[in-house]
Amino acid sequence: MAALSKSVPHSCYEIGHTWHPRCAVAALHVSRSALAESLRIYGTLYLIAAILRKRKLDYYLYKLLPEILQSTSFLTANGTLYIVCFCILRKILGKFYIWSPGFGAALPASYMAILIERKSRRGLLTIYMANQATETLFRMAVARGTITPLRHGEVRLNLSKNLLLLSFRCKDGLKGFTYSALKFIVGKEEIPTHSFSPETLMDKVCKHGPRHRCCKHYGDNCISYCIKGFIRMFSIGYLIQCCLRIPSTFRHLFTKPSRLLSLFYNKENFQLGAFLGSFVSIYKGTSCFLRWVRNLDDELHALIAGCLAGISMMFYKSTTISMYLASKLVETIYFKGIEAGKVPYFPHADSIIYAISTSICFQAAVMEVQNLRPSYWKFLLRLTRGRFALMNRKALDVFGTEASKYFKDFTPKLDPRYTVVPPELPLELS
Template sequence: MNAAYVHGKRWAHGAPAPHTVFVLPPSQQSVFLLSLTDMAALSKIPHSCYEVGHTWHPSCVQSAADITKGALEVSFKIYAPLYLIAAVLRRKKKDYYLKRLLPEILWSTSFLTTNGSLFIVFFCILRKLLGGFYPWSSGFGAALPASYIAILLERKSRRGLLTIYMANLASETLFRMAVTRGIVKPIRHGEVLLFCITASIFMFLFRSNDGLKGFAFSALKFIIGKEEIPTHSNMADSVGTPAAIETEHSQVSAEKADHKRKTLIAYTRKLLESICKHGPRHRCCKHYQDNCISYCVKGFVRMFSIGYLIQCCLKVPSAFRQMFSKPSRLPSVFYNKENFQLGAFLGSFVSIYKGTSCLLRWLRNIDDELHALIAGFLAGVSMFFYKSTSITMYLFSKLVETMYFKGIEAGRFPYFPHADTIIYAISTAICFHAAVMEVQNLRPSYWKFLLRLTKGRFALMNRELLDVFGTEASRNFKGFVPMLDPRYTTVISRTVLPPGGDAKLG
């Protein structure tokens, strides 16, 4: 068997030799370049699936088994803690842990494992059926049937959420592809502008009667507060009247006086309550316990604290892993810049929305749900504190979904059965296609997820052979060329050592 010399050491075929570049003799280089030109003209490359895809092993069956084994392990590690934490937060009973927890974990694990393993299976099948690789077959063509079959294995209750996520990711990927090709030009701070528009419409629906339902309404009620929800006759009683609240405060004050709790904390609390209560408040405002100024300030402090704590909690696991090796990094959990950025984003969003709503009530002397359009748009400017394309695209996708279902209820849009499975399959196929052909246009976090799911094998594809399609497939791989066994190759290329001797490495 021929061998190459890597850094002065003899390296046999079949063993992994990452980040190596082979130099062919001039005569073979001209043949190789000529063949690439012909392939580009035909928009098809005749290489085998071993030469392009599963370069770590020439067997299609063994390669699929490798992907399945790795994906199964990673999928279980992802879903086991996810379902366990969700069960704890939802306060599930003992019967759930004994009978339903493990089956649900295995159910979702099989879905994710199938999605990864069937991709390489259809990758090989299409190569054998087509006799080569077309620009669409190595990514989109292989991922489409794999994703469709996989989503059918997932529980129906989770398909909608997965579809929204992947549709959001696919939209972002398509936009980046269009920018790369010069079809569209990116708008400066475009994610902030889109967030402003999305927030404006969401807040209008929140203020409208029967505008939002379910989780979206509950989430906005938690963030904004019940004072901004639509006015109903039965809700006015639950909120209370100023007179009733004043009576309650007088009773509390009397109890405090009787118990003689004249501590510094009590005095401070009383002073703050007095400042909050005595101040400008429009008659249409429903924040009866606060004036308009303290109402906005309290909203900022509350959501700033929540955003800060959320970001801290997200950094705790990584901080614990570094506690013993790098203990000096532990304080960064609490003083990290991102903690304050997320807090400032959430806090300013709420305070700007509430402040604008109060101002419009003062100016127009009425409480109108149309105020939410202006207040929501201005509140969206808060994203300058925490720019996130992922958040913007997710909320925009949820808005499109909400408007579509409202259109179905109104009889204006048709209902398509199994639309979620079809959208998921197409969206995932787009993302897999980007991962194969132009990973530079894929969201970095999703690329890292694919590497984790495949144990790094997704990066071992021979993308230099795919460069002939003009997508710069190998741009982010620093000239990586896998070492292939010539016994299982079909076309001469610089990834294969020429017969009759060793090749020099440059």
């Protein structure tokens, strides 16, 4: 409580937009950089998604651009409204408290911004930011010694996959993106409603061998079914990592041509491939084995197979994947509870959770960057063209969160004509 009552008298210029003393101009700078980055992100994302989903020409002509612009407006507004609320809150309070430059300013800004986005996307954004916020709170607790991290915690958290896969085996267990993603990874053969498809020559070759009558993989025996599943998902995981490394590799192609080899021969490429491949092959192999042993196809098999397949996380220990699956599990249980009439429905819950989650991340970005996920911090820097790193965090060290831990060498050059507290490095006026 003592920390909450502490305050610093600095102005919003001295703490936040140190690159320009005018609030409106600073907000315009952030808005301009956020707009450019948002267009790049959503333009690329929506175009690739449209190609992968094999959208028709009408979508490209009438829907693609409006969707890009709407999502761009949302992200741009989130960045712009944050700096606006940052300044307004300082003027209302007359000083900065530990919660006001981060959480306090981001909360109204994030809530207003998410209302601009399409309703169909708010759920995904909420899940993403809830994951970020949960991990951030976990890092904060570890840094303060409140909790001790478990060894291989990602693998243990991966147990949530089991319940998801159990729901996945049910006829209406999962819907939307999660259902489609699991269907893509595990294969449509594990869905009870899978229908028979025409055989090819390769199918006839693979068909010879042991296959239980309850198995739905009509074109393969159980052994080839597992092997093909491993090869398919290993290849996809390998290619995903290669694609992610292409931009950074080609930037240094002419200065360091040897980097081209690292694009294809990289440890992370094989780790993701091994994770996806082993997960699918273990899941499919266990499911087939249980059908042979029990002589029936049961939804319980998904729980056992998923539990064993969770070991695959040892190859690729990703907190992001584990947290996402855990969040989707909570979401699935919640909506199932609503359908059953056991849990009340809260209107705009996704928008509220998004706003709170984003505010937690912004609080960390301002007061303790060391506890924020590095990838999200880099995203904030890209969104603001590095301006988020220009905050005067040395003045915030009084709150005891080591705000300037990664910024010891940075001291903003402030114009003394617009400061409340004498600046450490006065600007030489011409």
